[in-house]
Amino acid sequence: MSTAAPAPLLFDAGRLQALLERIAARIGARNVVTDPAELAPHLEEGRGLYHGATPALLKPADTAEVAFIVAECAAAGVALVPQGGNTGLVGGQVPFGALLIGLSRMNRIRSLDATDLTVVAEGGCTLHQVQQAAAEKGCLFPLSIASEGTCQIGGNLSTNAGGTAVLRYGNMRELALGLEVVLPDGRIWNGLSRLRKDNTGYDLKDLFIGAEGTLGIITAASLRLFPAPRQRTTTFVGLADPQAALALLNRLRNVAGDALTGFEFLPDFGLETVLKHVPGTTRPFTGAHAFYVLAELTSTRxxxxxxxxxxxxxxxxxEAGEVEDAVIACSEAQSQALWKLRESLSEAQKFEGGSIKHDVSVPVSLVPRFIEEASRLCVAHMPGLRPCPFGHMGDGNIHFNLSQPLGMDKQAYLETWEEFNRIVHDLVATMGGSISAEHGIGILKRDELPLYKDPVAIALMATLKKALDPADILNPGKVVPPV
Structure with missing residues (x-):
C-alpha cells in the first residue's frame, strides 16, 4: 500500500488556458470552477490520506457536454479525473494535477417503470435520490451504504459498491441492467438496456462497473428495482465469539431464505466506541458481550x-448455547436505533486515534477463523493494538480495522500501515480471499495488486486500459499497476 501521493501532472499553461476557455464557451463560465475555496472540498478524500490539486472542476449539464469535454481534453492531451460525491475510501477520486469533472448537475431520473421494475438515473443522482424515487412508486432500490445522502450513482457503479443488503440483492454489478458511458475519445456508448435478457455478444457494461473511471465516464444507468417490503424485523444479538455468529447466520438463512436481507457484525470494542462518541446511541440490552450481530428480515408478504x-x-x-442475549425491535424507531449502532462505527473510530483499515473478503465459512487469526497476529506484532473487525458476515466482507494503541503517536502508528498489510493481506490470500471487497483499488491499493492478483489478470487489465484509453486521459495512475 502507498499513501504517498503521486507526482502531480504538469501541462503547458497556455494550452491549458485555451482548453478551459473552449470548455467554458460550451458549458458556461460559471461551470468551470477555479476558485481555490470552491475546489478545496474536492481535493481531499474522507480519511485525509490524500491531498490533491487541480486547475479546475468542470460541471457539465448533460451527456453531450461530457462528451465534448472528454474529446477536447483528449485532443489537448490533458487528463481528467471523474468525481462523484467524493466519498471514496481508496483515493480513486482525487486529482493530482488533472482536471476534475463532476456530474452533480446531471441528477435527473430519466424514467421509472414499476412494471418493468427499472429506473434510469443519471450519474450525478445521489443514491438517496434514487431510493426515494423508487419508494414513491412502491418499489425498492436496495443499495444501502452510510454515505447514501452524498454518494452518487456514477460513483457507486464505478466502485461496484456493496453495502448492507448484498446478502440478498448483490453489489451494484448485479443491480445494473445497462449503462450510458462517455469513452476516453469522447464517443458515447448508449447501452441503457432495460432488458433482463440480452445475449447479443459481450456484456460491455461490466467493463466499466468497478473500473473507477479509468475506462469511461458513466453518465447514466438503467438499474433494477424490487417490490417494496411490507414487513421488516430487526434484531440485535450478543454472542461469545465470531463462530457463534456464523452458526446464527446458518440458522437464519436455513429458515428465512431470501427474507434474510442483512447480517452485520461488530465486536464489543466497536459497540463501546459508538456508545462513547455518538450522541443519541444507547446499549441495546444490559451487559456486554464479546461480539454482536445485527440481523434484518424483510418480506413483501x-x-x-x-x-x-x-x-x-x-x-x-x-437453547444451543450460541446466543447470550438478544432484542427484537418493536417499532421503526427502534429498528433505526439499532442500525445506528452499526452505521456509526466508521465515523466513531476517528475519535480513537489512528486507524489502519482493511476492506477484505474471505469465504463466508472462514470469516470467524480470519477474524481470530488476523487479530491474534496483529496484536502480537504490536501489543496494545485494538482490533475492530466489523462488516457484512453474510457475504464474507470484513472491514478489518486496527485502532492505534492508547498513547501512541498517530502519525508514527499510520506509518506502520504497510507492515499490517503484509500480515492481513497475506492471511487473506491463504484463505482464497480478496484484498478489496467493496471499496475498490484507487491509488491506495494499486501497488498491492501485483502481490496478490493473478499476473495474467493484471496483464488483461493493462491491455483493456491501453485499448480504450491509449493516451491515459481518464483517471491516470489509478487501479491498474504500472507496467
Whole structure:
C-alpha cells in the first residue's frame, strides 16, 4: 500500500488556458470552477490520506457536454479525473494535477417503470435520490451504504459498491441492467438496456462497473428495482465469539431464505466506541458481550410473521448455547436505533486515534477463523493494538480495522500501515480471499495488486486500459499497476 501521493501532472499553461476557455464557451463560465475555496472540498478524500490539486472542476449539464469535454481534453492531451460525491475510501477520486469533472448537475431520473421494475438515473443522482424515487412508486432500490445522502450513482457503479443488503440483492454489478458511458475519445456508448435478457455478444457494461473511471465516464444507468417490503424485523444479538455468529447466520438463512436481507457484525470494542462518541446511541440490552450481530428480515408478504420467525430461531440458538442475549425491535424507531449502532462505527473510530483499515473478503465459512487469526497476529506484532473487525458476515466482507494503541503517536502508528498489510493481506490470500471487497483499488491499493492478483489478470487489465484509453486521459495512475 502507498499513501504517498503521486507526482502531480504538469501541462503547458497556455494550452491549458485555451482548453478551459473552449470548455467554458460550451458549458458556461460559471461551470468551470477555479476558485481555490470552491475546489478545496474536492481535493481531499474522507480519511485525509490524500491531498490533491487541480486547475479546475468542470460541471457539465448533460451527456453531450461530457462528451465534448472528454474529446477536447483528449485532443489537448490533458487528463481528467471523474468525481462523484467524493466519498471514496481508496483515493480513486482525487486529482493530482488533472482536471476534475463532476456530474452533480446531471441528477435527473430519466424514467421509472414499476412494471418493468427499472429506473434510469443519471450519474450525478445521489443514491438517496434514487431510493426515494423508487419508494414513491412502491418499489425498492436496495443499495444501502452510510454515505447514501452524498454518494452518487456514477460513483457507486464505478466502485461496484456493496453495502448492507448484498446478502440478498448483490453489489451494484448485479443491480445494473445497462449503462450510458462517455469513452476516453469522447464517443458515447448508449447501452441503457432495460432488458433482463440480452445475449447479443459481450456484456460491455461490466467493463466499466468497478473500473473507477479509468475506462469511461458513466453518465447514466438503467438499474433494477424490487417490490417494496411490507414487513421488516430487526434484531440485535450478543454472542461469545465470531463462530457463534456464523452458526446464527446458518440458522437464519436455513429458515428465512431470501427474507434474510442483512447480517452485520461488530465486536464489543466497536459497540463501546459508538456508545462513547455518538450522541443519541444507547446499549441495546444490559451487559456486554464479546461480539454482536445485527440481523434484518424483510418480506413483501403481509401474512408472513417475521418477528415470530426471528423469535423461533433465537430461541433455538439460546437453547444451543450460541446466543447470550438478544432484542427484537418493536417499532421503526427502534429498528433505526439499532442500525445506528452499526452505521456509526466508521465515523466513531476517528475519535480513537489512528486507524489502519482493511476492506477484505474471505469465504463466508472462514470469516470467524480470519477474524481470530488476523487479530491474534496483529496484536502480537504490536501489543496494545485494538482490533475492530466489523462488516457484512453474510457475504464474507470484513472491514478489518486496527485502532492505534492508547498513547501512541498517530502519525508514527499510520506509518506502520504497510507492515499490517503484509500480515492481513497475506492471511487473506491463504484463505482464497480478496484484498478489496467493496471499496475498490484507487491509488491506495494499486501497488498491492501485483502481490496478490493473478499476473495474467493484471496483464488483461493493462491491455483493456491501453485499448480504450491509449493516451491515459481518464483517471491516470489509478487501479491498474504500472507496467
Amino acid at each position: 403481509r401474512d408472513d410473521d417475521l418477528a415470530a420467525l426471528a423469535e423461533g430461531v433465537l430461541a433455538e440458538a439460546f
